Amino acid sequence: MNDFGLLFNTVFSTGLFNEMLRRATPVAIAAIGGALTQHAGIMNIGMDGMILMGAFFGVLGSSIFGSAWAGLGLAVLVGVLVGLFFGLFVVKFKSDEFIIGTALNTFAVGLTSFLSRSIFGTQGAKGYPSLPNVTIPGFDKVPVLGAILNGHSLFVYLTWLLVLLFYLYIYRTPQGFWLRASGEKPQTLRTAGIAPERMKWTASILCGVLCCIAGAHLSLGYLNGTFAEKMSNSRGYIAFACVIFAASNPAKAYLAALMFGFFDAIGLRLQAYISSDLTSIIPYAITIIMMTYVVVSTRKKREKIHRRADI
């Protein structure tokens, strides 16, 4: 009993929630991008590759120019290019988005591993200039909240801004309505005089940029200027699950990412007691539970609509 109490206290500390926020952020930024492509009617399975590219080119920029900001800039530039590449095949050539996304993921692993070994050697990149942490003086004295919220890397906070910004864009601007129409009923938008492809291109490029920012945050903020091969570690797929779970709403996707971060952090803490192979299952088990929830709730929603239509 005493042992359990000790375990409980070690696992459920403020550190857990601090860790949750930390772990949720890269997933959340990518999920905002995924929400955009999902609204545009594109099933974007290539986010993992996009994150990986952002992570590598972020570090590369940081190492070349000696500044994390330059690294972030390079990642954004690569994000535009990756978005254009994705858009070229999916929007322009109308290729199968699943194939293109998978190809992008495989390509990203190959390209970043190759470049990393040629430039940084087999050890990978370590210790290049990283993005700043934000510490508000005095805030760490605030009980609980201070320990959870203070002292994170910059993008942990900027993500809140991004969520708000893209929430407003999607649901409160005319362009957001066009974006959603381009995915739900593209012909409608076309006959209204706006080419749906225009919105699909926009979504692809913004998604590329956001995923690459997520990657740059991962290598330059989360891990302080480090690149390791395959370091995206399926975060792109988790982000995709968040998008589906949130019905492409960036605010809900952020909450979903927090949930992943939470279980991920618990898993990390339990590693002291349980085999890490078992704890690493947790995020994926959560994915399955989430998707089950999505299926059940959409069915209920449809029934509700149907009942209302009856009246």
Add this chain to the structure above:
Amino acid sequence: MGEIAVQFKHISMEFPGVLANDDITLDIRKGEVFALVGENGAGKSTLMNILYGINTPTNGEVFIRGKKVEHFDPGVAISLGVGMVHQHFMLVPSFTVAQNIVLSREPKKMGVFFDNKGAEKETEKLVKTYGLTVEPSAVVQEISVGLQQRVEILKTLYRGADILILDEPTAVLTPQETDELFAVIRKIVREHGMTVIIITHKLYEVMQISDRVGVMRKGKLVGVENTSDMDERKLASLMVGRPVLYENLDKEDDIGDEQIRVDDLVVGDNRGLVAVDGVSLSVRSGEILGIAAVEGNGQSELLEAITGMRKIESGSVTIRGRQINGMDPGAIRGIGLAHIPEDRISTGVCADASVSDNLLMGKERNPEFNTLGIAQNNAAIRKYASEIYEKFDIRGAGIDVNVGSMSGGNMQKVVVAREFSFDAPVLIISQPTRGVDVGAIEFIHEQIIQQRNEGAAILLSSADLDEVFRLSDRIITLYEGKVTGEFKASEITKEEIGYFMTGKRETEAAHE
């Protein structure tokens, strides 16, 4: 007489291998209702899509109110005052009525944000001006098809259209909704000076609503007449290019034993909700029972349950004395049932297989078409397929081409040919002539009546009320999965039956 709203000058439109519009010159006058009729593939929609800027013509010029159209683009057409209501509605289901109406021309607040209140106000204003009542804040996927069509019309009016194109607007409407639509058309033409172009298959509607009518056949405009100088028979002949015998289906009165019996049947839909709610019916040999219902009222699920394609929740279906609950479609066919399904492309044919394979389906195990049940007997199959091909007047590039490459009408003939060649005593027929041209409709109707006269018991469902009336001996109406009335076809009119299709029961109607 009057100003010219739209001028087509020598318009030709060529798609790869098809000349969809062939040198068309046509004037549409301001303030008239112009009907454009023709068989499927005659080029009506192509011509209207040119006017709406979706197609760019290969040759020729279009003038709108005397102004030459330089650039074919829906955005340009909209700014020139052209609005189009498409056959398949162009509405975003999850948006509200107001959000759909203002799409692409949204009112804004603070320069960047969508002004939802403003959109609803604009909608209210349109509703008041044109008398087309809709609820601005209702979500489109939750309102009826008739209301959705109103939203489409309001959308064009919001964009400032004064030339309105309606592409087969009545295909999805009940007779009452059609009347309402026509009242709206008359109102906007009379009070607001709009010009309306209506594309339709239904000739009596042409007579009812239009001032002038243009007939198209095989890409050519073969006649433009004042409607008052025409009648349905003349129009049909012009459309097909030969006289159409549109009446006198020889029905023999020789009704026999009960072949189909449905008792208190309950069936669910794809979402698991009740679609067929306690339906009972009976069909005897030598008669056709028609189902009249607005789409989505359980008729599809009813026929799928009878043919074994959908699970029966409760109640029973008896075909030729055998209860078929729980049997698979193949076993039910074995009792003597043939089925023309409502969607020929997804269930009627295998589009990637040849015509001969499609004609054979269901008979491939017959001893005459194979050797010892292992190798197929190609010579016999080809001979059989060619015979059927001839007999059912299928017109295409022979029995070896893929069915998917055929026109809708001929594809449907393949389905009809295959099913009727079983000589089954029970026929379940759904949408036999949907999207099929007048000539082929005539042929398919004759074949159905012939099957009936030879003693088949036929259960027929069609979205085309005329078809139900023309073929059926008895008619039942379905509303929300329940039978709301049963009539002899000769003793009720289309208008009367419309009430039952929208939920009134016989007893209620009797009180009025």
